[in-house]
Each structure stands twice: as structure tokens, then as C-alpha cells.
Amino acid sequence: MSRRSRRADIVPEERYDIDGRLVKNDVPKKPKAWNLSSIMRDPVKKAQAIKDAQDYVKSKKKHKLFTHDTDRMWGPEIDDLFFNKRRQGLAAWIVPRGSPIYYEFEGFYKKLKESLTSDDLDTSREPSSSSSSSNLLQVESELIRHALMLFQDFQEKKTASLKTKIETMRNELPISAYANAIVTTLAHHRVLLVAGDTGCGKSTQVPQILMKAGFNKIACTQPRRIACSSLARRVSYETLNEYGSEIAYQVRFEGTKTRHTRCLFLTEGLLLRQYAADPTLSAYDVIIVDEVHERHMMGDFLLALLKKLLQTRKDLHVVLMSATINAELFAQYFDAPTLNVPGRMYTVKTHYWSEKKDDKNLVDDAAYRRRQAATIKESIPSRSEPVDPGPYLKVIEYIDQSIPSTERGDLLIFMSGINEIMSLAETLKEYADHKKNWIILPLHSTLSVDEQDKVFDIPPEGVRKCIISSNIAETSLTIDGIRFVIDSGKVKELSHDATANMSKLSEFWVSQASAAQRKGRSGRTGPGECFRLYSENEFNHMNDFPVPEIQRAPLEPLLLQIKALGFGDPRSFDFIEAPSMDAINVSMEFLQNLGALDSDENITGLGRVLANLPVDAIIGKMLLMATVFNLVDPVITIAAGMSVQSPFTRLSNQGDNEVVRNRRTLDSSHGDPFTLLNVWQGWLDVKADRKTTSRNWCRKHGIEEHRLYEIAKIRRQFEKVLNDFQPGLLDYFKDTPDEEREAKRRSDRELLRRGRFEQKSSKRRRVLDMDQESWQLESEQGTDIRDLEFSMANDISRLVHRAASLSDRDIQIIKLIICSSLYPQLAIGDEHNPYRPSNEIVFNTPVKSFLSLHPTSVIAAHPSWVQGLGKNVRKDDADVEQSLDHQLLCYLRLLETTRPYLLDITRVPGIHVLFLFGKTIDTNADCSVIVVDRHYVIEFRTTQVAEHILYLAYKLRSTWARLLSKRVSRGIREPVEMKLENYIITDSVKQGLPKGLQDILADQERMNQGQQHHAFMEMWTPAVEAKFQSEVASLTAKLYDCMQTAVSATLRVGKPSELMKMYPKFKPPSENEQGIPRSWNPRDVLVSGIQITSNIVYNSLDTPSMASQVPVQEEAIPESVRMYWHCPHCDSTYSVTRKQVLEHLATCGVSADAVEG
Known part of the structure; x- marks a missing residue:
């Protein structure tokens, strides 16, 4: 059923008219008795209607119209008659039910009705219960008609007043004086850089200037989602288009854009996705890129794309908007004129209040010269020390003693991170509790929105706010009333160690540009003072500008986009400031591991x-x-x-x-x-x-x-x-809600709309309560907007x-899904963990050692799950229980704060995961020793088990790859060719291979022949889908069976000296390495041996056999464990329990007594 037909079913055949009679619910062509549209279009009629409404209210105030019924707004008949769009409401075209202006009219009507309500209990003036309902309907409809006219008159007067207020405010902004210059420059140049400090008004005014100049397809990018929605609301408000859609925003999965939109605020990432779909960005005639000085990675990439696009689209204009810091860099990149707009700043007095010796990390002259000369900039680490509250208290005492309490002026303190913020807040709160003239408010992105909003509230008379913030208050938030700033000079910054593939949240010195931004916060509304808790010499040795994100963050998202858009090798891409080659190489390797790029770096x-x-x-x-x-x-x-x-x-x-x-x-x-x-x-x-x-x-x-x-x-x-x-x-996306569910959704939708309107209306600046704890848990009171939103969406x-x-099967398959996406992000327990205290156990990866469990991880609360064995045992087939525990931790990312941590951890069976996802699998001559990814060493006592697992892993991997390829092919609606594996091996060599590897080669030949006859994309019919699901079910069962079967082998990390001896060939040393003893580097290994598949190389390890015959009676297989076991009598390998071993041996001619020994 279509949406239109469902709506038609809701509309009844009859409805109440304004005289209280039931009439046919159609739209008559003859004029209505009361026509709001006609009245509003005719100035004479409108003026008369407003006068009639005023006279009506005056007359009714003398003789009260209602008694004790102010809680009841109006009845459902009135709601349908005037405000219901589906039922052709008389005022629905201007005040539709459920809209913000509808709720605004509700409030207006309530106040009007209160003025017409008597305080006594005499109900004789109201229609009696014996009266017809039409009498009450007539009374209410008459009042609604007059109320609508008074409301429209009120709205027009409010709009006129608002226009004057907005125009006055706009004229006070420095950018207003440059409106003509902006338009004139764009008439002669296709790119313009507007450089202006915070407060000049560029973000809100430039889009309006361009709209007035005739641009109708404007995109304005912002680095943050929240800025898109807030700026759209502000510009909409200033253009008096608050309830329209000419000004809109769009972020990922959310937005207000319609076909009427002229100016769209959107994130940089979303514009990049639009570019991928339409490389000409034909939807826009001008693109504004705001906050380019923040140097976000996707922002830098967008600039490069726009530079390319300007060469092909001659009608496109680009406006870059930046703070004055480093504006020359962008002007030179685009060869564009710069319009410098002064900020709206008052004088700020700067104090350097350093009580410590200068930080040598910062002021060393030789290091400073190296930093200045470096092409790839790095942030400067600060010395590690706890927060000293003394200097901060000293500044607060200075303010108390030198500034009268009658003078307004709040304090903003910049700290590096949440721990430092809360530590200082606890100390300053003790001072505030004693003095009773300060309110301490922490501000950090991890705090709830309610806690963050408190910083905008007003303190009581004679009381100051002390806001302790991270760098979120540098540019993202503007807090009025700040007169004093304390700058610690520090910032917590997330950098990326490409070699270890680890993020580091470390404390660094801010740049001079950031210090200037912090200082400027105290001069926005009047003269201010900035107290820098570092010396002027330290300031002079800071970096000039913050390090661009592209030089300190993982590059995988950026590089994948470059390859997908067909821009070739990222190493030669025209970045405004390029990342390091090491970082690019590491990220390219990551994308290859993920399967996004092939071995030749093609997508x-x-x-x-x-x-x-x-x-x-x-x-x-x-x-x-x-x-x-x-x-x-x-x-x-x-x-x-x-x-x-x-x-x-x-x-x-x-x-x-x-x-x-x-x-x-x-x-x-x-x-x-x-x-x-x-x-x-x-x-x-x-x-x-x-x-x-x-x-x-x-x-x-x-x-x-x-x-x-x-x-x-x-x-x-x-x-x-x-x-x-x-x-x-x-x-479930196709499910049609049932009638009860739909009724609940309508009710929730109404509550949600009303709640959002009330929330918006209540966002006036409140006065902070001195008796209230500065930071508390959320209140239980009021409508839970988030709960309503959740109920509406789900x-x-x-x-x-x-x-x-x-089920257990689901859990095991989910583990493999996680590993397939995160591999090779695995960590193995340190060999000394069994002897360490449980809170000191550590784990190692191929590139980083001594990693701890993050305190938020469930594993950290249960270290016994991963601590390992409590005694030394020899893990071999003679002690199966110990040899079956090959646990690895699959992690989402590494993060270094006070120490390096593993985050988002999943416990997985080590040998299974390595065989299923390992990129290189090297074997010795009899497959008893296998090295995975040139790091993990696996040793088998039974070679036939090793061969069986190699073959099984090959089969599972190839089936998985084929099914994924089919799913991808169906999704992109084009064939996805699987790379055929066909390595040339002579028959004589094949005959000398272990049986498991011969089986792999035979399987490859069959697959290659089949691929040649089916090198086209299948039409995805129900029969094909059924076949696909059957193959998935089969693969799932085999993967689960594999995960449930233990492997009797040892798993450990190879020592560098041991691995050097295992691999016989290495790349020759470079000129710089001549004469230097070679150290272990897996990248230097040259492939030797016989290439079986893209990842399996036979006999590439120069290491002796670890195989040995274990008498059957010594194999202590636990009753509850299934494991891979090779029967020497029938020369076959099985997944069996101990009971099944005994049953099998009985049929192979070996008595149970012999087995029991």
C-alpha cells in the first residue's frame, strides 16, 4: 500500500466546520466563510481582521469566557479543522500540526486563554452539558480564528524587530565592511582566501553575502558535524528562514536538505563522497571550505581535489576561509588573492608566570633549529610531571584581590586532558567552597552535553565561573564573559606511530598559533588578561603552527580514497603538505592486509x-x-x-x-x-x-x-x-508496521516534536546554582528526548x-569475522606472564612489546583468563592438555597513554587463526616446523597432522574468498575476478611433496579449470541465492568444526637470532649498511623453496625436523577434547575425541588393551 493511499484511508468522509456542523470532507471550489489565505493576502482585510480580534478579546475580558479549563488547549475537532494538513485544515498551510510554529502558537493561545478565564467556580457562562457540542466548537473556533490573527500580527512585529536587531548585529561584524570586496574579487578570480580571526563573522556572513550576490548552489564545508547543524540554524535565523529549507545542513545519515535548498552546510567527508559519485560536483556553483587552518586530513585532501577540479570546471568558484595563522600557505597553493579581515578583539594583557626552569625538550637551540628546518613537522613533547595547582590558585587569588566582585569577568583555564582537568577541579573546588565566590566547571568532549552546556550559564551576582577546559574551547566553542585566561601551554594530542601501528595520546607543547588562540579567548567581549604558565623564552621556541593531521594520523582512509578515485600512486599525490613516505608505506601495507589492495597496490x-x-x-x-x-x-x-x-x-x-x-x-x-x-x-x-x-x-x-x-x-x-x-x-527494512505499532509511533512522534520544541525554547541562559554540585549525574526529571528518539527509530x-x-557456533564465527578484518592485529602473552602479578601481565605483537590490558577491557578484570600456565611444562603430544592452549588476543587498536595498551580485545585460538589468515606460511622439509608471517613459530610432532591442517586451511580460505567475492560482485553489480593461483611445478617435484601439499596443488588445478569455463558473472536469481546460502552453511559448519578441534603443537614467538638462522636468503645490504652486522628484518627475507599458493612456501626454512613417533599408548587425549589425530595404521587424519580414537583403533586391528598400555 502506498503512503498516499494509507493517508487517504485516514481521512473521514465528514468533519466539523467552523459553525459546529458536520460537513462533507472535501475541498469545495466556492469561497469558505472564513479564508485565512485570502485575509493574509489582502492588507485591508488583514488589518480589519486584526482589529476585530483585538476588539473581541477586549470584550471577552470583561465577561470571562472560560472557567478553570486552561489546561485544555482545544479539542480534536478544532485541531483537525484548523491544523491538520491531511484533513485540509484552515490554517494548516501556515501553522501545520507538529511544526515548531504550531507549538509556539500553542503557548501564545494558552496565555490568551488564561486572560479570558475566570477564577470563580461559576460555570453558568459555559455551555451546559445538555447543550450541543457544536456550541462549544463554535466558541473555540471563534477564539482560535481571532487568536491566529493576533498571533500573525505578533509574529510580524517580532520579525520586524528581529530584522532590526540582526541588521545592527551584522553591521557590527568586521566582515560586513568587506562584503563588496568579496563579491568583486570573485568576479575576477575563481579562488579567494578570506583570512580572519575568530569573531570576525566569516562563517555566518560569507554564505549570506554570496546568496545576495546571486549564487544559488552553495556548499559550505565544516570539519565537525556539530558545526554544520549549528551554523545552518544560525544562518537560517539571520535570514528569517528558520522554518524553511533554503538553508540546510547535511552530515552522514542526517540532514535537512530539500530541492529548495540554496546553501548547504556539510562535512568535508560528505563532500568527498559526493565527489566520488559526481567528479564535477555539478550540484554547486561555489564551494566554501571553512576552517582550513585546522588542517584536518580530509580537509587537506579536499583542497587537493578542488585544485584539480578547478582545471576542468571553469564555472566553479572556491572560497577558502581561514584564521590568519598560516594563511600564506593556502594562498600559495591555489595562487589565490587573500582578503585579510580583522577580528573583533579587545586589548589583552599577557603575563608570563613561570615558576619552573625552562623545559629542555623545548628550549634546546640545536633541537629548535632542526625542527625549523624539518619538512615533516613533529609536535614537541613536554616533560612528564603531575599537575601543580599552586600557580592556578595564585592567579585566582590575584583576581579576587585586584578585581572588585561587582565587575563581571569569568576565568577560562586550558589544561591538556580530562585527567588533568578533573585533578585541578578537585583542588580548586576546595578553594571555591571556602570563598563562596567561584563556581568550578570542567569542560571536555567526553562529558555529557548537559555538563558541557553549563559553561554557557550565568553565575549569580558577585560570583565568577572558573571553566577548566581542554583545547575544545580554543576554536570549537565560544563562551561569552571570559575576561581571564590561564594557559598551561600543554595539549593532549593523538599521534600515530606508523612503525608500531599504534596511537599515542601524549602531552605536547602547544604551538605559538594555538597559544595566540587561547589568549584571544579573553578579549572577545572586553579587555582581558592572559596568564601563561611558561616563560617567554619557552614561547619563542614553540612550533609556529600545529602539526597537520596528515603528518600524525593513520593514512588508510585517505590512501584508499586516492586509489578508488583513480589518482594513481599516493606517494606522488599533490598534497598541500605531504605525509612521510614511511607512513604511506605502512598504510599501503595495511590496506593490502585488509584485501583492499592487491600485491601490486591496485585496488x-x-x-x-x-x-x-x-x-x-x-x-x-x-x-x-x-x-x-x-x-x-x-x-x-x-x-x-x-x-x-x-x-x-x-x-x-x-x-x-x-x-x-x-x-x-x-x-x-x-x-x-x-x-x-x-x-x-x-x-x-x-x-x-x-x-x-x-x-x-x-x-x-x-x-x-x-x-x-x-x-x-x-x-x-x-x-x-x-x-x-x-x-x-x-x-526487516521491508517490514510494514502493524496498526498498534503505527499508532505508538504517531504518539511518540508528537511527544518527540513537542519535547524538542520545549528543549529548544528552554535553552535560555540559566543562572547557575551555588548549592548544586558543579558536575553531577543527569537528572531523572523531564522528558527523555533520547528515549523517545530511540523508540521512534526502533x-x-x-x-x-x-x-x-x-549459539556457540555463532560466537566462533563472529570471532573469525573480527579476525578477518583486524588481522594481523594479534598479541601473544609474554612467556613470563605465569610468574608475574596478575595486574602486571603483558603481551607482545610483531612490532610492539610489553603491552598492557586497558583498564576498560573485560579481560583486565579477569586476568586469569589469559595469564597462562602456572608451571613449566613441555607442550607436546605426550601432554596434550598443555599443548592445546594456543591463545592469542585480537585487538582493534593500540593506544599509549601512561603505558601502551591493547583496546577492544577478543580471545581467539592462536594456531587456527594463524593458518586461516596468515599472509606468509613457510615450512621446513617435512612441515614439522612452520613459521607464520615470519614471526610465529609452530612445531608439530606429527607431520601428517601439519599437512592435514595446511590442506584444510587452504580449502577454508579459498571457499571463504570465493563467497566474499560473490557477495561483493553482487553488491557492486559487476564481476570481481578471483586471482588464479597457478605456480609452475614439475611433476617430479610434485611427487616429492608431502601428501597434504600435493592435494592442494590438485585442488588448484581443478579450480583453475572450472574458473576458465565460468569467467562470467552469474545472474543473481533465487536459485543462485539458494546455492550461495547452501555453500555458506557448508563453510560455516566446516569452520566451526575446525575451531572446535584442538591442534597438538607448540606456538611461540621466534627469537630474532633463531629466525635469522631459519631463513637461508636475504636481500643484499644497501651501501649505508655495508660492514654493519645484519639484524633481523622480515622485509629483507628473499623467498626460497617451492611456492605452493600465494601464502604457502614449502621447504623455505632451513631447520631440522621436529617430528618424532609417539607410541599410541602415550597419547593422553582428554575425554572432553576433540583434536586432530593421525592414525599410523590407515594413514589418515581425523578430528576425534579419545573415545573415538579407541573405537577407530579397534577397527584398525589394534586392541583396546594395547592402547590402554
Whole structure:
């Protein structure tokens, strides 16, 4: 049923008219008795209608119209008659039900009705119960008609006043004086750089200047999502288009754009995606790139694309908007004229209050000269030291003693991170509690929106705000009333160590440009003072500008886009400032590991899909794998959880024991992703049950509920991504809600609209309460907007059903899906962990050692799960239980703060994962020794088991790759060719290979022959889909069987000296390395031996056999464990339990007594 026909079913045949009679519900061609449209178009009629309304209200005020009924707005008949669009309401074209102006009229009408309501209890003036309902309808409709005219008159007067106010405010902005210069310059140049400091008005006024100049297709990019929506609202307000769509915003999966939009605020990333779909960006005639000085990676990439695009689109104009810092760089890159606009700044007095010796990291002259000469800039690390509250208290005491309390002026303190902010806040709060003239407010991006909004509230008379902030207050937020600034000179910055593939959250010295931004915060509304807690000499040795993100962040998203758009080798791309070659090489290797690029660095079919998905490449691959194995719902939740900060609150050492106990009930021994699934399911159960609020449940379990709402939103976004990738993939997108569900949605929609309007209306600046704790948990009072939004977007009962407990098979397959996306991000327990205290165990990766478990990880709360054996044992076939524990930790990322940590950890069986996903698998002559990725050494006592696992892994990998290729091919609607493996091996050599490797080669020949006859894309019919699902079911069963079967072997990390001896050939040393002893580097290994597949090389290790015959009676196979076992009598390998071994041996002619020994 179409949407239009469903609406038609709702419209009844009859409705009430303004005289209280039931009439046919059609739109008559004859004029209505009261026609608002006609009145509003005719100035004479409108003036008379307003006068009539005023006279009516005056007359009714003498004789009160209502008694004690002010809570009742109007009846449903009136609502349909005037405001319901579906039922041709008389005023619905100007005040439609559910719109912001509808709720505004409600408030206006309520006040009007109160003025016409008597305080006594005499009801004789109201229609009696015996009167017809039409009398009351007539009274109400008459008042509504007059109220609408008075409301329109009020709105017009308010608009006129607002126009005057906006025009006055606009004229005060420095940018206004340059409006003609902007238009004139664009008439002669296609690129213009507007350089102006914060407060000059460029972000709000330049789009309006261009609209007035005749540009009708304007894109204005912003580096942050929140800036897009806030600027769109502001510009819409200033153009008096608040309820229209000429000014709109669009961010990922959300926006207000319509066909009437003239100016669109959007993120840089979204414009890049539009470029991928339309390389000419034909939807726009001018593109404004705001905040280019912030040097975000995608912002720099966008500049490069626009520079290329200007060569082909001669009608396109580009306006770059920057702070005055480093503006010359952008002007030179585009060879563009610069318009310098002064900021609206008052005089700021600067104090250098340093009580310590200068930091040698900063002021060393030789290091300073090296930094200045370097092409690739690096941030300057600060010396490690705890926060000293003394200097901050000294400044506050100076303010108290020298500035009268009657003078307004708040304090803004810049600290490096959340820990430093909260530490200082605790100390300053003690001072504030004693003096009673300060309110301490922390400000950080990790705090809730309510906590952040408090910084905009007004302190009581005689009281000052002290806002302790990270660099979020440098440019992202503007807080009025700041007169004093304390600058610690430090910032916490997330940098990327390309060699270790690890993010580092470290403390650095700010740049001179950032210090100037911080200083400027105190001079926006009047003269101010800035106290720098470092010396002038230290300031002079700071970097001139912040380090661009492109030189300190992972490059995978950027490089994948460059390859997908066909720009060739990223190493020769025209960046405004290029990243290092090492960083590019590491990221290219990462994309190859992911399968997005092939061995020649060409983009693959999978890479094209990942580039088009508006998500991180790792998450994108995880989602695609979930579609192959029909595990979309749990994997979407896991992927959404990996995209937000941990929902768990940090518990102090003296934390609430009940919270700890409650949280432990959600723990999963499989790792963090599965713990998140438990949290998600528990939260949904509480929401569905409704016996307690979900907010209260989260508090009892130490969970930040707003993170779960974020996960819910991202889940919906990911679902849309997959449904767009392959329409119809998610069946529940096609579901039609039942009548009860639809009624509930309508009710929730009304509540949500009203709640949003009330929330917006209440965002006046409030006065802070001195008796209230400066930072508290959220209130339980009021409408929970987020809960309503969640109910509107989701069917909770279906979510609960889909989030039902997973089977063990599902868990094991999800582990493989995670590993397939994150490989080679694996960590192995240090060999000394069994002898360390549980809180000191560490793990190692091929590129980073001594990594700790992050405190938010569930594994950190249960270290015994991963600590390892408590005694030395020889792990071989004679002691199977110990030899079967080959546990690795698969992690999402590494983060270094006080120490290097593993984040988002999943426990996985090591040998299985290495064979399924290893990039290089090298064997010795009998396959008893295998080295995976030139790092992990696996030793088998039974060579036939090793051969069997090599063959099994090959079969599983090739089937998996083929099914993924089919899924990708269907998604992009074009063939995705699988690379044929056909290595030339003579028959004589083949005959000398181990049996398992001969089987692999035979299998390859059959596959290659089949591929030659089926080198076209199959039409995706129901029969093909059924065949595909059958193959998936078969692969799933085999993968689960593999994961359930233990491998009797040893797994360890090869020592560098040992690996040097294992590999016989290396690249010759370079000229710079001549005469230097060679150290182990896996990149220097030259492939030797026989190439079996793209990843298996036979006899490439020069190492003796580790095989030995173990008498059958010595094989102590545990009763409960299935393992791979080779029968020497029938020369076959099986996945069996001990009981099955005995049964098999009996049929092979070996008595059970002999086995028991």
C-alpha cells in the first residue's frame, strides 16, 4: 500500500466546520466563510481582521469566557479543522500540526486563554452539558480564528524587530565592511582566501553575502558535524528562514536538505563522497571550505581535489576561509588573492608566570633549529610531571584581590586532558567552597552535553565561573564573559606511530598559533588578561603552527580514497603538505592486509566497496563479512560499539562494590565485543520490560547510557549502509508496521516534536546554582528526548528478538569475522606472564612489546583468563592438555597513554587463526616446523597432522574468498575476478611433496579449470541465492568444526637470532649498511623453496625436523577434547575425541588393551 493511499484511508468522509456542523470532507471550489489565505493576502482585510480580534478579546475580558479549563488547549475537532494538513485544515498551510510554529502558537493561545478565564467556580457562562457540542466548537473556533490573527500580527512585529536587531548585529561584524570586496574579487578570480580571526563573522556572513550576490548552489564545508547543524540554524535565523529549507545542513545519515535548498552546510567527508559519485560536483556553483587552518586530513585532501577540479570546471568558484595563522600557505597553493579581515578583539594583557626552569625538550637551540628546518613537522613533547595547582590558585587569588566582585569577568583555564582537568577541579573546588565566590566547571568532549552546556550559564551576582577546559574551547566553542585566561601551554594530542601501528595520546607543547588562540579567548567581549604558565623564552621556541593531521594520523582512509578515485600512486599525490613516505608505506601495507589492495597496490573489488562505504575500512569489511555469514545483527552491534568510546564508566579504587558486582554479571570470557553484546541485550530487555528506567539500570551497572544511544544510532546507520549496498539484504527494512505499532509511533512522534520544541525554547541562559554540585549525574526529571528518539527509530520488541543469546557456533564465527578484518592485529602473552602479578601481565605483537590490558577491557578484570600456565611444562603430544592452549588476543587498536595498551580485545585460538589468515606460511622439509608471517613459530610432532591442517586451511580460505567475492560482485553489480593461483611445478617435484601439499596443488588445478569455463558473472536469481546460502552453511559448519578441534603443537614467538638462522636468503645490504652486522628484518627475507599458493612456501626454512613417533599408548587425549589425530595404521587424519580414537583403533586391528598400555 502506498503512503498516499494509507493517508487517504485516514481521512473521514465528514468533519466539523467552523459553525459546529458536520460537513462533507472535501475541498469545495466556492469561497469558505472564513479564508485565512485570502485575509493574509489582502492588507485591508488583514488589518480589519486584526482589529476585530483585538476588539473581541477586549470584550471577552470583561465577561470571562472560560472557567478553570486552561489546561485544555482545544479539542480534536478544532485541531483537525484548523491544523491538520491531511484533513485540509484552515490554517494548516501556515501553522501545520507538529511544526515548531504550531507549538509556539500553542503557548501564545494558552496565555490568551488564561486572560479570558475566570477564577470563580461559576460555570453558568459555559455551555451546559445538555447543550450541543457544536456550541462549544463554535466558541473555540471563534477564539482560535481571532487568536491566529493576533498571533500573525505578533509574529510580524517580532520579525520586524528581529530584522532590526540582526541588521545592527551584522553591521557590527568586521566582515560586513568587506562584503563588496568579496563579491568583486570573485568576479575576477575563481579562488579567494578570506583570512580572519575568530569573531570576525566569516562563517555566518560569507554564505549570506554570496546568496545576495546571486549564487544559488552553495556548499559550505565544516570539519565537525556539530558545526554544520549549528551554523545552518544560525544562518537560517539571520535570514528569517528558520522554518524553511533554503538553508540546510547535511552530515552522514542526517540532514535537512530539500530541492529548495540554496546553501548547504556539510562535512568535508560528505563532500568527498559526493565527489566520488559526481567528479564535477555539478550540484554547486561555489564551494566554501571553512576552517582550513585546522588542517584536518580530509580537509587537506579536499583542497587537493578542488585544485584539480578547478582545471576542468571553469564555472566553479572556491572560497577558502581561514584564521590568519598560516594563511600564506593556502594562498600559495591555489595562487589565490587573500582578503585579510580583522577580528573583533579587545586589548589583552599577557603575563608570563613561570615558576619552573625552562623545559629542555623545548628550549634546546640545536633541537629548535632542526625542527625549523624539518619538512615533516613533529609536535614537541613536554616533560612528564603531575599537575601543580599552586600557580592556578595564585592567579585566582590575584583576581579576587585586584578585581572588585561587582565587575563581571569569568576565568577560562586550558589544561591538556580530562585527567588533568578533573585533578585541578578537585583542588580548586576546595578553594571555591571556602570563598563562596567561584563556581568550578570542567569542560571536555567526553562529558555529557548537559555538563558541557553549563559553561554557557550565568553565575549569580558577585560570583565568577572558573571553566577548566581542554583545547575544545580554543576554536570549537565560544563562551561569552571570559575576561581571564590561564594557559598551561600543554595539549593532549593523538599521534600515530606508523612503525608500531599504534596511537599515542601524549602531552605536547602547544604551538605559538594555538597559544595566540587561547589568549584571544579573553578579549572577545572586553579587555582581558592572559596568564601563561611558561616563560617567554619557552614561547619563542614553540612550533609556529600545529602539526597537520596528515603528518600524525593513520593514512588508510585517505590512501584508499586516492586509489578508488583513480589518482594513481599516493606517494606522488599533490598534497598541500605531504605525509612521510614511511607512513604511506605502512598504510599501503595495511590496506593490502585488509584485501583492499592487491600485491601490486591496485585496488581490488573489495577495496572499491570499502571506499564507497561511509565507514572506516576495518568496520566496512566486518560488515561485509557479516552479510556473508548471515550474522548481521550481532556484528553491527559490535562494529557500532567499536566506533564509539567505551560505555563503561571508570570505577575508582574505592568504587561502589554493588556496581562492580552488577557489571561482572555482563562479562563475557570471549572478550570485549561479546561483553558489549551482553550489555546491549540487557539494556534492551530493561527498555522492553519498562519496570525500571534504562537510565537507572545503566547507573547501577556503571554504564554511560548516552554511549548506548550512540551505538543505537550508528547501528541504524550501518543497517542503511548495508541495505544501500545490497537492497533487500535486511528483511526487516521491508517490514510494514502493524496498526498498534503505527499508532505508538504517531504518539511518540508528537511527544518527540513537542519535547524538542520545549528543549529548544528552554535553552535560555540559566543562572547557575551555588548549592548544586558543579558536575553531577543527569537528572531523572523531564522528558527523555533520547528515549523517545530511540523508540521512534526502533521497534524494541524486534531488537530484543534479534539480540537473543548467540549459539556457540555463532560466537566462533563472529570471532573469525573480527579476525578477518583486524588481522594481523594479534598479541601473544609474554612467556613470563605465569610468574608475574596478575595486574602486571603483558603481551607482545610483531612490532610492539610489553603491552598492557586497558583498564576498560573485560579481560583486565579477569586476568586469569589469559595469564597462562602456572608451571613449566613441555607442550607436546605426550601432554596434550598443555599443548592445546594456543591463545592469542585480537585487538582493534593500540593506544599509549601512561603505558601502551591493547583496546577492544577478543580471545581467539592462536594456531587456527594463524593458518586461516596468515599472509606468509613457510615450512621446513617435512612441515614439522612452520613459521607464520615470519614471526610465529609452530612445531608439530606429527607431520601428517601439519599437512592435514595446511590442506584444510587452504580449502577454508579459498571457499571463504570465493563467497566474499560473490557477495561483493553482487553488491557492486559487476564481476570481481578471483586471482588464479597457478605456480609452475614439475611433476617430479610434485611427487616429492608431502601428501597434504600435493592435494592442494590438485585442488588448484581443478579450480583453475572450472574458473576458465565460468569467467562470467552469474545472474543473481533465487536459485543462485539458494546455492550461495547452501555453500555458506557448508563453510560455516566446516569452520566451526575446525575451531572446535584442538591442534597438538607448540606456538611461540621466534627469537630474532633463531629466525635469522631459519631463513637461508636475504636481500643484499644497501651501501649505508655495508660492514654493519645484519639484524633481523622480515622485509629483507628473499623467498626460497617451492611456492605452493600465494601464502604457502614449502621447504623455505632451513631447520631440522621436529617430528618424532609417539607410541599410541602415550597419547593422553582428554575425554572432553576433540583434536586432530593421525592414525599410523590407515594413514589418515581425523578430528576425534579419545573415545573415538579407541573405537577407530579397534577397527584398525589394534586392541583396546594395547592402547590402554
